[in-house]
Amino acid sequence: MAKVKRRHFIRYIAGTVGGLAIGWSLLPPRQRLTPGDPLPVAPGQVALNGWVKISPDDTVTVVMSQAEMGQGIHTSLAMLLADEMDASWDRVKLEQSTLDKIYNNQAEILDALPFQPDENGYGKRAARWMVAKIVREVPGAMGTGGSSSVNDLWLPMREAGASARAALIAAATDTWKVPVNECRAEAGRVIHTSGKSASYGELAARAGQLGVPKNVALKDPSAFKLIGKPVKRLDNPGKINGAAIYSLDMLPPGLLYASVKMCPTLGGKVTRFDGSAAQALPGVRKVVKLEPYAGGLASYGAGTGGVAVIADTPFHAMRAVEKVSVEWDHGPAAGLSSRDAINALSQALDKNAGKVHFSHGDSEGAMKGAAKTITAEYRAPFLAHATMEPMNCTVQFKDGAATVWAPAQGPAFAVNAVAGVLGIKASKVKLIIPQLGGGFGRRTFVDAVSQAAAIAKEADGLPVQTFWSREEDMTHDYYRPAFVSRHKAGFDAQGKLVAWQAATAGSSMGAPSFIDGSSKGAADTGYGFLNARVTHQGTDSLVPVGIWRSVGHSYNAFFTESFIDEAAAAAGQDPVAFRENLLKDNPRLLRVLKRAAELSGWGQPLAPAPDGAKTARGIALHPCFGSVIANVAEVSVGEGRKIRVHRVVCVLDCGFPLNPNLIKQQMEGGIVFGLSAALQGEITVEKGQVQQKNFDTYAPLRMRDCPVIETDILASAEHPGGVGETGTPTIAPAVANAVFALTGQRLRSLPLKLV
Amino acid sequence: MLTIKINGQDTAVNAEPDTPLLWVLRGELKLVGTKYGCGQALCGACMVHLDDEAVHSCVTPVSAVGTRSVTTIEGLQGNEADALRHAWTDIDVVQCGYCQSGQIMSACALLKKTPQPTDADVDAAMNGNICRCGTYPRIRAAIHMAAGSR
Ligand code: FES
Ligand code: FES
Numbered sequence: 001m002a003k004v005k006r007r008h009f010i011r012y013i014a015g016t017v018g019g020l021a022i023g024w025s026l027l028p029p030r031q032r033l034t035p036g037d038p039l040p041v042a043p044g045q046v047a048l049n050g051w052v053k054i055s056p057d058d059t060v061t062v063v064m065s066q067a068e069m070g071q072g073i074h075t076s077l078a079m080l081l082a083d084e085m086d087a088s089w090d091r092v093k094l095e096q097s098t099l100d101k102i103y104n105n106q107a108e109i110l111d112a113l114p115f116q117p118d119e120n121g122y123g124k125r126a127a128r129w130m131v132a133k134i135v136r137e138v139p140g141a142m143g144t145g146g147s148s149s150v151n152d153l154w155l156p157m158r159e160a161g162a163s164a165r166a167a168l169i170a171a172a173t174d175t176w177k178v179p180v181n182e183c184r185a186e187a188g189r190v191i192h193t194s195g196k197s198a199s200y201g202e203l204a205a206r207a208g209q210l211g212v213p214k215n216v217a218l219k220d221p222s223a224f225k226l227i228g229k230p231v232k233r234l235d236n237p238g239k240i241n242g243a244a245i246y247s248l249d250m251l252p253p254g255l256l257y258a259s260v261k262m263c264p265t266l267g268g269k270v271t272r273f274d275g276s277a278a279q280a281l282p283g284v285r286k287v288v289k290l291e292p293y294a295g296g297l298a299s300y301g302a303g304t305g306g307v308a309v310i311a312d313t314p315f316h317a318m319r320a321v322e323k324v325s326v327e328w329d330h331g332p333a334a335g336l337s338s339r340d341a342i343n344a345l346s347q348a349l350d351k352n353a354g355k356v357h358f359s360h361g362d363s364e365g366a367m368k369g370a371a372k373t374i375t376a377e378y379r380a381p382f383l384a385h386a387t388m389e390p391m392n393c394t395v396q397f398k399d400g401a402a403t404v405w406a407p408a409q410g411p412a413f414a415v416n417a418v419a420g421v422l423g424i425k426a427s428k429v430k431l432i433i434p435q436l437g438g439g440f441g442r443r444t445f446v447d448a449v450s451q452a453a454a455i456a457k458e459a460d461g462l463p464v465q466t467f468w469s470r471e472e473d474m475t476h477d478y479y480r481p482a483f484v485s486r487h488k489a490g491f492d493a494q495g496k497l498v499a500w501q502a503a504t505a506g507s508s509m510g511a512p513s514f515i516d517g518s519s520k521g522a523a524d525t526g527y528g529f530l531n532a533r534v535t536h537q538g539t540d541s542l543v544p545v546g547i548w549r550s551v552g553h554s555y556n557a558f559f560t561e562s563f564i565d566e567a568a569a570a571a572g573q574d575p576v577a578f579r580e581n582l583l584k585d586n587p588r589l590l591r592v593l594k595r596a597a598e599l600s601g602w603g604q605p606l607a608p609a610p611d612g613a614k615t616a617r618g619i620a621l622h623p624c625f626g627s628v629i630a631n632v633a634e635v636s637v638g639e640g641r642k643i644r645v646h647r648v649v650c651v652l653d654c655g656f657p658l659n660p661n662l663i664k665q666q667m668e669g670g671i672v673f674g675l676s677a678a679l680q681g682e683i684t685v686e687k688g689q690v691q692q693k694n695f696d697t698y699a700p701l702r703m704r705d706c707p708v709i710e711t712d713i714l715a716s717a718e719h720p721g722g723v724g725e726t727g728t729p730t731i732a733p734a735v736a737n738a739v740f741a742l743t744g745q746r747l748r749s750l751p752l753k754l755v
Numbered sequence: 756m757l758t759i760k761i762n763g764q765d766t767a768v769n770a771e772p773d774t775p776l777l778w779v780l781r782g783e784l785k786l787v788g789t790k791y792g793c794g795q796a797l798c799g800a801c802m803v804h805l806d807d808e809a810v811h812s813c814v815t816p817v818s819a820v821g822t823r824s825v826t827t828i829e830g831l832q833g834n835e836a837d838a839l840r841h842a843w844t845d846i847d848v849v850q851c852g853y854c855q856s857g858q859i860m861s862a863c864a865l866l867k868k869t870p871q872p873t874d875a876d877v878d879a880a881m882n883g884n885i886c887r888c889g890t891y892p893r894i895r896a897a898i899h900m901a902a903g904s905r
Contacts, residue, residue, distance in 0.1 A: 242788020
């Protein structure tokens with residue numbers, strides 16, 4: 001089956017690039033130093049390549065192709081460039097990149113290809129190579145997602161820094177007429193052995209004239225000054241004094257506000273509406289009907305229609321939109337309940353196990369010959385992103401051109417969406433991306449962007465901020481899909497695990513089928529199963545679904561790591577020892593597992609909770625996004641059978657740790673995000689309408705329920721893996737496994753509830 | 756027309772009296788450091804001080820402010836605020852930052868009332884502030900650090 005997928009995939013690629021000449025396909029992937037159009041510069045400023053500009057006052061402006069949504073990526077990327085450049089860290093400023101092929105995110109797409117880790121045949125290598133080239137060439141492949149930014153930019157940002165440094169040294173040697181080997185760079189200056197020196201600002205103009213140098217060497221890691229160090233975030237100051245600007249805070253002159261009311265039924269639309277009562281209220285400019293706008297990336301979720309009120313203040317808009325009376329066409333989801341939808345996934349698995357995504361040995365045969373088998377069914381619900389900053393977008397459409405202020409994870413998607421709605425060329429759309437108040441995958445989808453463009457069309461050239469209430473945001477998300485997974489394990493007479501089978505059913509998170517990552521985390525477990533088969537059945541969904549922090553790993557790690565724990569119990573073995581046996585050929589995972597056991601005091605007695613309740617530990621281990629993570633959770637049961645998590649030990653191997661401080665921050669954030677979902681996260685749908693509307697019924701974790709989190713980063717020289725999503729998948733199974741150790745009860749549905 | 760005291764200045768406000776203070780700040784006065792997160796007193800993104808008390812500006816009608824002075828994140832000053840901002844930076848608390856104005860307003864009100872808070876005090880004072888990025892462990896550490904440094 002894997003072969004079939006590959007062929008399908010290569011056909012897709014061939015279709016995409018069908019018009020390209022054969023000769024092109026033999027060239028290596030394109031360079032990423034010099035953009036198609038030169039960088040825009042201020043007077044006196046010099047661009048040394050596509051990633052860095054220098055001003056006469058020595059300010060080093062680093063170009064950011066990725067969105068900052070809390071993950072610290074701006075600080076991390078600037079570190080890469082500044083270190084190689086020997087720039088002065090306190091002169092570094094950041095600027096958003098333009099749309100250019102050199103900024104396309106290659107790793108995000110390559111990592112999503114439907115290959116399993118053990119595959120390294122011709123098909124995989126050829127496909128990756130082709131895609132790397134295509135990602136270079138196609139517009140629209142910029143994006144922040146898949147925990148891929150550092151993975152993708154580790155070399156390009158460093159090369160850009162090293163190239164700039166070499167250019168500045170060349171300018172100095174050219175000016176002073178001295179040999180290169182008598183000059184060095186340090187903290188924003190080039191220094192000659194004689195003691196003579198010049199600042200980067202002074203050298204920039206000459207460096208710019210001399211052009212981009214050839215054959216530039218990167219630093220040896222032992223020479224890093226910033227890379228690998230716990231450098232503080234560059235965005236701290238504005239985020240503690242109210243000065244940081246998010247998309248909702250943009251205040252272009254003449255700004256109007258639009259509040260939106262969408263059909264409460266997912267996928268519904270307006271039949272007719274009466275805006276007269278709203279129109280009569282103070283400050284109201286216009287009442288507008290909204291067509292359903294799709295998120296763009298999703299296979300499922302055509303968008304939901306509604307109405308909007310444009311007014312002079314946000315409050316006037318919000319108050320008035322409630323007064324618009326609307327007759328809805330509730331559409332095909334009108335009868336939908338999430339309970340039925342999830343039961344249907346289970347029934348789908350009754351019929352067949354789906355397509356094979358991974359196969360090793362003969363799992364059917366081994367299962368038949370097993371002395372003992374166990375089976376279990378697991379379930380994961382729909383989840384909302386609930387970014388702290390609700391969905392919004394500001395658009396000004398004037399004289400045939402648009403300016404857009406949007407919290408966008410996929411800039412080109414946003415630009416194309418606006419261009420499409422307004423009927424203008426993408427080159428007529430200027431996109432400004434401020435700070436993002438959280439993303440978690442939601443802001444890859446451009447439904448709100450398209451809506452904002454449609455609303456701006458009605459505003460006579462004035463800018464309009466379209467903003468969703470929390471209620472609209474929560475009830476019109478692209479939800480993490482619900483999934484059901486069935487597992488079977490077979491043991492021989494000695495209790496050894498000889499066969500492993502997993503079959504999942506659920507909807508793809510919105511990628512075209514060739515990059516369907518639905519079995520990410522189910523197939524690539526890292527365990528050396530003797531015989532294994534992982535299948536997946538893609539199902540249709542009337543609930544719009546989309547990528548959600550850690551994507552397929554968010555549920556597959558729960559399924560896999562819970563069932564491994566069940567298998568250990570069935571074999572009568574300690575959960576850590578059982579996993580160790582399966583990892584004999586995987587030293588990377590084994591090292592993380594052992595360190596987590598050691599740091600958590602695995603196997604040693606555990607103190608009771610502060611109120612005297614019994615406690616227990618549970619462990620989970622998982623490779624994802626090029627990294628490996630283990631969590632050990634310590635839990636107890638409190639009043640009302642409430643599961644409480646007191647402490648989490650987190651061990652991470654993320655390859656070379658670019659900034660240990662930011663990495664730990666991401667582990668904490670990922671664990672809290674995952675724990676919110678594990679203990680309290682559930683979106684339910686009745687009659688096609690999402691039942692949770694605000695933070696009372698879709699309740700993220702709060703301070704008092706937040707465990708102590710201790711993170712240990714294992715040193716590694718490997719290429720950096722992802723960290724933004726890596727922290728999320730393991731906490732749910734670690735807690736479920738701890739609950740089992742404590743109570744003997746195996747919780748197989750999320751969120752975890754003891755009854 | 757109402758006049759209320761905001762960040763030390765008497766400020767004329769055009770909005771209707773039932774307008775939530777949050778929307779007066781953000782919409783009319785362009786003080787956008789105070790954030791909207793839920794509109795229902797559930798998340799704390801909109802926290803401001805009325806005198807020294809932390810309140811949810813999203814559910815406080817501007818007419819209810821009366822003679823109390825409003826302090827927003829932009830105008831927050833003093834020993835507690837300085838100590839908190841220092842600790843916030845030192846510990847690298849923020850991630851996306853969207854909730855952080857509200858977190859700091861709540862933390863500052865706590866320290867003004869309880870200069871040496873226990874963990875239980877922190878739990879109680881910060882319970883109204885959600886952070887989707889999960890900065891809670893660092894917020895707790897930063898509050899203790901700020902308390903210890905004064
Ligand atoms: S916006 Fe006021 S508490 Fe959430
Ligand atoms: S820092 Fe992002 S919500 Fe708190």
